[in-house]
Amino acid sequence: MRRYYTTLILSVCAVFGLSAQSTWSVPQDQKEKLNTIEFTESMEKSGADVFAGKCKVCHGVPGQNNFNALLNPSPGDPAGDKFQKNTDGELFYKISEGRVTMPSFKTALSKDDIWNIIAYVRSFNPTYVQETSEKIETNIPEGTQLAMDISYNTDKDVVEVLLTGTLNDITNPVGGVNIKLMAQRYFGNLQIDEAKSTNKRGIATFSWNKELPGDSLGNIELMASFVDSDIYGPLSSEKKLVIGKPNNNPPLNKGRAMWNTVKKAPLWIIIGYTGAVLIVWIFIFYVLFSLKNIFALGKESISEDEKLI
Ligand code: HEC
Structure with a gap:
């Protein structure tokens, strides 16, 4: 039994280990995403505030290697190579979507917040040169x-x-x-x-x-x-x-739809089910009846001949 448990635990670890190691794939179009404006000092500052409030618990202070080392996969230091090798688009995607222990910040943070954090994190990388996407010109005048x-x-x-x-x-x-x-x-x-x-x-x-x-x-x-x-x-x-086809089936999320299955069940299932329940009850009564007989037998007086045996 113990061997069985060990194997089970090992295989669970293996599965988690594998998923933890597999690379974090970011869709191509997201990878190439760039901010439309150049990072400014004030963006870095507000990014630093959000980072301290939302990311520091796991990632530590950038450049200090004091991230939470107990987490697997490791969150890593944002100033480190692994983190900085991401394109801006990859960082944006990973922060928005999250993965396993890395939470998704899509709803908790605005797009501007996320770009500010990226500006802050990039300020620890001396070799980083920002590329911006030209704001795509629309033919729609401002204010429309x-x-x-x-x-x-x-x-x-x-x-x-x-x-x-x-x-x-x-x-x-x-x-x-x-x-x-x-x-x-x-x-x-x-x-x-x-x-x-x-x-x-x-x-x-x-x-x-x-x-x-x-x-x-x-x-x-x-x-x-x-x-x-x-x-x-x-x-x-x-x-x-x-413009749809009228549909009279009760919607699956209607309260009663889950429980009205008796009406939908075919006759043979209803008969089969009732039959099976009856057989079980007959068996239970049969056992009780046999027990009663055994008690009755035990109370009968025993003849002299039988006592000898
Ligand atoms: C609960 C802990 C936790 C919090 C809070 C957290 N992260 Fe993470 N983060 C992780 C972990 C763990 C990973 C590694 C995930 C993986 O590789 O699957 C990670 C990975 C990342 C990555 C990818 C790094 C790489 O090497 O590709 C980025 C970017 C990131 N986090 C940014 C942030 C930002 C920005 C915040 C705050 C807004 C934040 N994280 C908050 C735990 C956390």
Whole structure:
């Protein structure tokens, strides 16, 4: 038994060991991500504050090698080679997403906070030269209020998203912007078609599959958003349209759906189950009845002949 436990523990360790050693892969496009502006001293300062509050517990003070050595994989010193070999994009991705003991800071920190931390950490690397991405020029004048509207084109059976921009009370369609469309499902969202660019009239067109189930009335909740939310902002638009296939099955997340399975069970399962329960009860009564007989036998007077034996 002990050998069995040892093997089990060793194999669990091996699995964890392997996953800990496997490299932390960052998608190519994320690796190349750069900040749009040059790091400044004030960015480094606010990065230092956030670092002291959120990262120091595990990573220690950069350059002092006083990170938490008990953690596996090791968090490492941010001033060290291993850490600094990351591109800015890799650092950004790793801080946002996290891995095992390294927490994800996607929601806890703003993008600016993360860039500030990177600015701070880079200040410990004398050979680091920052590359910035040119801010991608958009054809949208500064100060324009963007708005999206989702509609269904019944002639063409497509979903259209109209993007308009309003500046000084004048509204114009905005072309050349990539938009993605999602449909809300019970567990997460489903992307509809590929991301599409708005045309000169400001319209992005998405093909629609009419077989997609909606609620009992065929309602589907659609959401449109920018592919490059870094450039155009986090604007998104939602709309409920009656374009799905009406679906009368109770949704899986409805309270009763989990428990109404008796209604869905085929007859043979119900009969089989009831039969099995009956057999068990008959057996229990049979055992009780036999026990009663044994007691009764024990109480019967014993004849003289039997006493001799
Ligand atoms: C609970 C402990 C903990 C906290 C808090 C923490 N980290 Fe980490 N971090 C780790 C561990 C452990 C690793 C190694 C993860 C791995 O290799 O799978 C790591 C890895 C990293 C890496 C990748 C390093 C490399 O060599 O590629 C970066 C970047 C990083 N952390 C930045 C941060 C920043 C910035 C913060 C604060 C906002 C932070 N961490 C907070 C534990 C932590």
